[in-house]
Amino acid sequence: MYYGWVHNSYGAARQAAHAATDAESSARRAENAMARLEDAIERQTLIIRSLLEVCSRKGVFTEDEFREIVTEVDLSDGRLDGKYKPQLGPQQCANCGKTNGKRAVTCMYCGNPLDGRELV
Numbered sequence: 001m002y003y004g005w006v007h008n009s010y011g012a013a014r015q016a017a018h019a020a021t022d023a024e025s026s027a028r029r030a031e032n033a034m035a036r037l038e039d040a041i042e043r044q045t046l047i048i049r050s051l052l053e054v055c056s057r058k059g060v061f062t063e064d065e066f067r068e069i070v071t072e073v074d075l076s077d078g079r080l081d082g083k084y085k086p087q088l089g090p091q092q093c094a095n096c097g098k099t100n101g102k103r104a105v106t107c108m109y110c111g112n113p114l115d116g117r118e119l120v
Ligand SMILES: [Zn+2]
Pocket: 093, 094, 095, 096, 097, 098, 107, 108, 109, 110, 111, 112
């Protein structure tokens, strides 16, 4: 009887330790994924900022003109929220007829560009 209680307690403690280890691993993976995303965003910000600077220096457009265009594009998805998030659904490929995911730009089966999908 006593041995059974000790045995069950030991098993529960092992399960709890295992669950804690799994949770730590999940948290570490999430932190790593977030760090990679932050790095990617910072690199993209650098590139966009550099392109904007080149265009401004070469007289292609001013930063104010660029901001107007950003607002137009922002509004084109139906919301002025500082983001561009068009509402897309699955799309059938005109070439092979297979259905592709809502974010696909080209057909994942045959590589055909999908109509109306933008690169960015
Ligand atoms: Zn296709």
